[in-house]
Amino acid sequence: xxxxxxxxxxxxxxxxxxxxxxxxxxxxxxxxxxxxxxxxxxxxxxxxxxxxxxxxxxxxxxxxxxxxxxxxxxxxxxxxxxxxxxxxxxxxxxxxxxxxxxxxxxxxxxxxxxxxxxxxxxxxxxxxxxxxxxxxxxxxxxxxxxxxxxxxxxxxxxxxxxxxxxxxxxxxxxxxxxxxxxxxxxxxxxxxxxxxxxxxxxxxxxxxxxxxxxxxxxxxxxxxxxxxxxxxxxxxxxxxxxxxxxxxxxxxxxxxxxxxxxxxxxxxxxxxxxxxxxxxxxxxxxxxxxxxxxxxxxxxxxxxxxxxxxxxxxxxxxxxxxxxxxxxxxxxxxxxxxxxxxxxxxxxxxxxxxxxxxxxxxxxxxxxxxxxxxxxxxxxxxxxxxxxxxxxxxxxxxxxxxxxxxxxxxxxxxxxxxxxxxxxxxxxxxxxxxxxxxxxxxxxxxxxxxxxxxxxxxxxxxxxxxxxxxxxxxxxxxxxxxxxxxxxx
Numbered sequence: 001x002x003x004x005x006x007x008x009x010x011x012x013x014x015x016x017x018x019x020x021x022x023x024x025x026x027x028x029x030x031x032x033x034x035x036x037x038x039x040x041x042x043x044x045x046x047x048x049x050x051x052x053x054x055x056x057x058x059x060x061x062x063x064x065x066x067x068x069x070x071x072x073x074x075x076x077x078x079x080x081x082x083x084x085x086x087x088x089x090x091x092x093x094x095x096x097x098x099x100x101x102x103x104x105x106x107x108x109x110x111x112x113x114x115x116x117x118x119x120x121x122x123x124x125x126x127x128x129x130x131x132x133x134x135x136x137x138x139x140x141x142x143x144x145x146x147x148x149x150x151x152x153x154x155x156x157x158x159x160x161x162x163x164x165x166x167x168x169x170x171x172x173x174x175x176x177x178x179x180x181x182x183x184x185x186x187x188x189x190x191x192x193x194x195x196x197x198x199x200x201x202x203x204x205x206x207x208x209x210x211x212x213x214x215x216x217x218x219x220x221x222x223x224x225x226x227x228x229x230x231x232x233x234x235x236x237x238x239x240x241x242x243x244x245x246x247x248x249x250x251x252x253x254x255x256x257x258x259x260x261x262x263x264x265x266x267x268x269x270x271x272x273x274x275x276x277x278x279x280x281x282x283x284x285x286x287x288x289x290x291x292x293x294x295x296x297x298x299x300x301x302x303x304x305x306x307x308x309x310x311x312x313x314x315x316x317x318x319x320x321x322x323x324x325x326x327x328x329x330x331x332x333x334x335x336x337x338x339x340x341x342x343x344x345x346x347x348x349x350x351x352x353x354x355x356x357x358x359x360x361x362x363x364x365x366x367x368x369x370x371x372x373x374x375x376x377x378x379x380x381x382x383x384x385x386x387x388x389x390x391x392x393x394x395x396x397x398x399x400x401x402x403x404x405x406x407x408x409x410x411x412x413x414x415x416x417x418x419x420x421x422x423x424x425x426x427x428x429x430x431x432x433x434x435x436x437x438x439x440x441x442x443x444x445x446x447x448x449x450x451x452x453x454x455x456x457x458x459x460x461x462x463x464x465x466x467x468x469x470x471x472x473x474x475x476x477x478x479x480x481x482x483x484x485x486x487x488x489x
Contacts, residue, residue: 014147014148014151015075015076015077015078015083015148015151016076016077016078017078019076019148020141020144020145020148021076021126021145021148021149021152022076024126025072025073025271025272026269026270026271027258027261027269028258028261028269029129029130029133029255029258029259029261030126030129030271031258032129032226032227032230032254032255032258033125033126033128033129034125035191035223035227036125036128036129036227036230036231037121037122037124037125038121038191039188039191039192039227039231040121040124040125040178040182040231040232040235041117041118041121042185042187042188042190042191043182043183043184043185043187043188043235043239044114044117044177044181044182044183044185045101045105045107045181045183045185046105046107046108046109046111046114047107047114047117047118047187048101048183048185048186048187048188049099049100049101049102049105049107049185049187050097050099050107050109051187052101052185052186052187052190053097053099053346053354054097054109054346054354054357054358055187055346056345056346056347056358056362057191057195058190058194058195058198058346058347059200059340059341059344059345059346059347060200060345061195061199061200062200062202062203062275062278062279063279063362065275066275066276066279067362067365069271069272069275071086071090073272074086075087075152075155076148076152083155084155087155087156088371089364089365089374090156091110091156092371092374093109093361094109094110094115095109095110096109096357096378097109098110102186112157112162113162115153115156115157115162116153116157116160116162116163117177119149119150119152119153119163120149120163120170120173120174120177122149123145123146123149123170124174126145127142127145128230129255132230132251132252132255132256133255133256133258133259134255134256134259135259135262142167143167146167146170149163150163150165175232175234178232178234178235179234179235179238182235182238182239183238183239184238184239184240184241188239192224192227192228192241193224196216196219196220196221196223196224197216197220197221199216199220202278202279203278203279204277204278204279222250222254225243225244225247225250225251226247226250226251226254228241228242228243228244228247229243229244229247229248229250229251230251230255335405335406336402336406339351339402339405339406340402342473343355343405344402345358345359346358349401349402350399350400350401350402351388351392351399351400351401351405352385352398352399352400353382353385356381356382356384356385357378357381359381360377360378360380360381363377363424364377364378367424367427367428369427373423373426373427376423376426376427377420377423377424377427380416380419380420380422380423381420383416383419384414384416384417384419384420386416387414387415387416387417388400391414392404392405417470417473418466418470420469420473421465421466421469421470422462422466424465424469425462425465425466428465429462434461434462435460435461435462436460436461436465
């Protein structure tokens with residue numbers, strides 16, 4: 001797939017740092033607009049069903065945010081080769097998502113009309129955020145930005161035929177979808193209410209539940225109210241969404257306050273740096289982790305003070321780890337924690353194929369695998385799922401419950417899981433010499449996992465690699481190199 005985009009010499013390119021869209025990457029208003037756009041996407045029956053069945057946004061929202069941001073950076077970058085490669089990766093990812101919703105209606109993540117709606121919500125929410133913040137776009141700028149979003153859709157689908165060619169026609173298209181097709185889907189309700197109320201802490205604040213719970217208790221309901229108030233009135237009416245008294249004023253104030261960021265010096269707000277910092281654990285080998293560690297120490301003091309002044313039931317900061325007789329036990333997760341944080345990637349309380357597919361997707365995304373390696377990884381995870389299903393699905397419902405998992409206390413390190421580890425090793429061992437050298441090792445564990453592990457003899461052999469991976473997946477140990485990849489929120 002090749003998408004050529006040409007512009008007159010006196011016009012800014014449709015992609016790259018000079019594009020209209022790129023100007024929003026570091027704009028605080030974009031955070032509010034993205035939440036709004038995501039709700040409008042999730043309200044589409046096909047998209048909502050795909051999100052509920054396949055997405056990890058409930059249990060791993062910060063990871064999902066990071067991956068989405070990285071993908072958008074690639075798609076709107078200046079290099080057409082990077083853009084085409086990312087578009088191909090997204091198409092393969094969506095091709096693996098299909099099924100039926102709770103009403104028996106089929107969904108397919110490659111449906112072109114549904115994909116066009118995703119792009120439409122991003123564009124309309126960008127226009128709306130500018131209007132709500134008192135900085136409405138002029139007609140020429142709007143036309144230019146709409147051309148960028150159509151070019152984005154063309155990069156994914158080969159053409160942008162599903163979106164009207166003219167901006168005037170787009171508004172009629174948008175109103176028609178809102179009034180006739182959007183529903184109060186489960187996915188939309190989860191984003192508006194459950195996600196904000198139960199949002200897990202990012203790695204930066206992990207281990208300080210009192211401080212996080214206090215902030216979430218205030219900010220969560222406000223974000224929900226602001227988002228509902230900003231949605232199109234016909235959808236709010238059809239979906240029966242309650243509007244909190246004073247929410248329109250609150251929403252307007254939030255967008256106006258975020259819009260004041262335009263007075264800050266250029267470069268003061270960098271979304272990529274913020275997202276990466278939120279994802280850094282204190283034991284990371286990333287140089288920025290030292291700053292994170294110092295910040296966490298200050299926040300721990302604030303958390304302790306807050307807990308003394310306003311204790312929150314059910315949210316207590318962890319004390320010192322209990323002493324144990326062996327080093328083997330002190331870093332073990334309980335079966336319940338391992339199931340919740342690692343196996344149940346979609347957060348529905350059960351283990352089934354979408355959970356393992358999410359693991360494969362995350363590994364393939366972080367390692368930026370090419371199609372053959374990505375296919376091998378998915379095939380290995382599919383074989384592992386068949387192995388788990390045969391061993392643990394005692395009631396034959398096609399999935400594994402937390403109770404079935406805990407009761408069986410299984411050893412997950414079967415032949416299929418070993419194959420998963422071997423595929424990962426082969427993907428990292430670029431020169432196929434049977435050992436991961438320093439450069440390959442750095443690419444895997446620093447770039448993908450933000451970790452360095454000790455190697456012996458200047459290399460990391462297949463057996464050691466497989467052993468470490470199995471120790472995480474079967475031994476349920478904390479503090480491994482894979483924690484920030486599959487366990488962190």
